[in-house]
Amino acid sequence: MSTDAPKLSPVEKIKQASNFLEGSIPEELAESTDHFNKDNLQLLKFHGTYQQDDRDVRAELKKTGGGKAYTMMIRCRIPGGRITSDQMLDQLNLCEELANSTLKITTRQTLQFHGVLKDNLRETINRINKAQLSTLAACGDVNRNVMCCPAKRNDGIRSEMVEMTDKLVVALAPQTSAYHELWLTDPETGEKSLEGGGEGDVIEPLYGPTYLPRKFKVGIALPDDNCIDIYTQDLGFLAVVRDGKIIGYNVSVGGGMGTTPSAKKTFPALAMRMAFCKPDQVVEVAKAVVGVQRDNGNRADRKVARLKYLVADWGIERFRAEVEKYFGEPLEDCTEDDVTEVDDHMGWQDQGDGKWSYGWNIENGRLYDNEKHQLKAALRAVCNEFKTNLRMTAHQSIIFCDIDEADKDKLIGLLKENNVPVTEETSTVRRWSMTCVALPTCGLAITESERRLPSIIDGLEEPLAKLGLAAERFTIRMTGCPNGCARPYNADLALVGKAKGKYTLFAGGGWLGDRLNYIYKDLVPDDIVVDELIGIFAAFKANRKDGESLGAFCTRVGGEDLAVMADAAPRP
Template identity: 65%
Template sequence: MADEKKLSPVEGIKSESRFLRGTIQDDLANDSDQFDKSNMQLLKFHGTYQQDDRDSRNKKNAEGKSVKSYSMMTRTRVPGGRLTSEQMLAHLDLCEDLANATLKCTTRQALQMHGVLKSDLREAIQRINKMHLSTLAACGDVNRNVMCCPAPLNDSVHVEMRALTDALKDHLAPRTPGYYELWIQDEESGEKTLVGGGEPEEVEPIYGPTYLPRKFKIGIALPEDNCIDIYANDLGFLAVVREGKIIGYNVSVGGGMGTTPSAAKTFPALAKRMAFVTPEQAIGVAEAVVKVQRDFGNREDRKIARLKYLIANEGVEWFRGKVEEYYGEKLQDCTADEVHGFDDHMGWFPQGDGKFFYGLNVESGRLFDSEDRRWKAAIRAICKEFNPGVHLTAHQSILFTNLEEAALPRLQEIIKQHGLPLTEEVSTVRRWSMSCVALPTCGLAVAESERVLPELMSQFEVELAKLGLESDAFTVRITGCPNGCARPYNADIGLVGKTKAKYTIFLGGQLIGTRMAKIYKDLVPFEEITSTLVPIFTAFKEHRQSGETLGDFCDRVGNEQLASWSEQLV
């Protein structure tokens, strides 16, 4: 255990918070437009971040001082990305009533809103809970939204994966009553004082009073369908299927995309395979993994507090031994089953129960209405007419589920009537692209991401068509900072904001998410990204091997050869 004298300031805030209550109640009662700094840390556990509009930071008040426009980002936890039409419609209403009128499908199958005023925060969270959803543990140093393949296939494999998703969400949820007291309880009840107390093992039997050293993420996938990017998670369950039934899971540990360029001690990492578990062991082993990270993760330096650093320092065999100790039983070795495919589930497919689903590609996951594109209006119309299930993908898109086979023409008509492209009309490169939110709302962003992705994809479309590569599938992921929320470090092409309008280009990852990319060029101005990559595309066309993907090609030939070919082609 870490020496308490060396603990990071956030550890002190958590320790003194009375299980995440802090003085949030007092802040909610005052007239200020922002929260206390300590409470800002605690609010993350409740599913909300304080932000300010970065576009307005240059504005001055009457005294000539910079003025910040504060608001809250509020994230809804959506296990496996599964929503009802009613829940989606309620979110669309909420983003218009209390936020900035746009809704974001995240890279982890959740929904988030920006621009919620502090004075409206309690109402926003109350309304989300009335949808039978929650913001608790959507952020913070706890297990966050559990990811799972969103395909609504009704075979025993997918049914069991969805059941494990829900069981993990429930078992690893924070137990503190502070969330209910702050956001849900009736203010007219007369209960104005929050109740503290309770022993750690009573209030938080898994987490204790200081929760985890850092955020924790879980994903569930299939070898033939790694659509949720399992190895980017702290804990992964890869289903092992025999004769149509799940006999267990290969468990991986220690994935995470975030890094700090100024700190050489930080790095992105893919999870390592640890052990095989039976379905009956899965929940208990997950709890053991969480508890080992709780007790041995770094609480002195948050930059190196994720599980990946513990495993890098101690080794996966040491970690497995500790998990077995906490679980109370030896575990089997992983089977040979490994990721070998990726299905984004875009388009029209049978579910296996006589119904169908349609995957609608949503660029960057942003749902908004403008003069020429009306995403929210289209989704409203679809939900009201068909009452489908709404499943969010890890690529920020939407599956409309439980549709009759005859519904397709009308569904497509609604999409087109609202100025949106059918998935079949979206270019391959745009379909496989992804971005984080970045500017103007994210406080960590140093460069643009979501707002420049459409322009970049338009440039790529032109150049790839010239080369006859428009049908090649490869991932392009851009982030506004090195924290990697859009998972750029295992993409075929990763673009990571390094400073204002300049990016680090990574090459050689893999669409199926099992290999890290390498830095090709640093500090590339945005306007030079396409011209920098066109020679790579050209070399790929001329020198690729049969069946080779762009990422495989870049990894095989290496940066030195790529640079040499690029110089010859310029």
């Protein structure tokens, strides 16, 4: 048997030589170039930023012999999507002053800036931190933004979940000082405290000098409110409630949406239920799972480096046994509690403390102002008037918290004054739709997504109404590539970019988030996508069983019969 050390992927070597994520980023920040080198691009992800180029502009530049129009995407880390009005106002100012004037609410309850020039990168990250936010570990091979149900309820349960979220954020955060030195220290006068690194278990006691083999995602949910899609997370904690108190959590491991169709060894996966842990065990169990992935995940091939592949290779029993070794004692089996419902928290909801929250649906999470809608202006107006706390949802929308009963009409009036649709005026199909960013800025995008789905929804609203399905709840998710940033593979219906102007159409998941869908049709041309979807709805209307959801119907009949039914069903 060979005793040679396993071959490392190029990214692993970059991390290993990076001096705990510093690399030569300081030198490149001081240079007048408009982009970073390939090694530093990998390290910058850990700091919360990706280099991109505007592919619309790229096409124009090529005509005149130019190169790429480089900019940076910057992502915040906002645990559970919780943010104050003042912090949101700061981010709105920042996107107008140093980014492309829009702000993106992500599918992980946080904010992204697009179009930041390299020269403005340090100032932008610095100002995000001055607002008491951070970008550290928003990207990269570490634990990313911890998701948690954003609903505000005076029931004690959600406050416990928020508290646990914050404990996990602290316990799983990188400890390197490189972030502080790069972005929060004056480059002219600041003294460096990180010279030559040190032992990995000193500077990074959890991660070590090479961090994790791949990104890692954590979420906390309730059985009757799986609004954060817990089974798509690497590590999920499903609260077990008895007599109004959380007695522990069912732990799930190995979720992940990304796949590469050309590499059959890759696949989307839903997390598997592993064990039950008590509240005081959560942090150490999380660290044990991270440790097992750190020491056993694939560092030679990033395509199969996520935790889901380790779980699939080992099986859940072996994986649990290894976690128990790292944890130091056996864990109990999961209770019978599992996901049963999803609430998107849109519209008015009683907080139980005499005040109300209002969930405002933001289509695809993009905040912008134009001649038709002024979403940023509306958000500014509400933040300035109420100075309330906000929470962002896993469906890219905003919840305004702590609104007095007497102020309900005032809040709705502020939104309407700025020509934005309120939740009550948003169709069900639009409300439950979601996209990734895709073109023109994402370097992985093959097709349109965020810019395309609204017009697809436009084409579906009237046919759905004619079919009597306008109030039917189902999820439609769209991504510009198979990496699955909008969690397409467990949606009722999904469109995933496969080739230029063509999509793979998936069917059979569900809004509950506990079932994967299947490929219904591949390489569907963009110009017939709406017709294909209408065919599915018509088949559903004509052949569904009582109380059957769209995803359950598609799963029951299967792809071949669904296609036959779609061809035969009368169209509206």
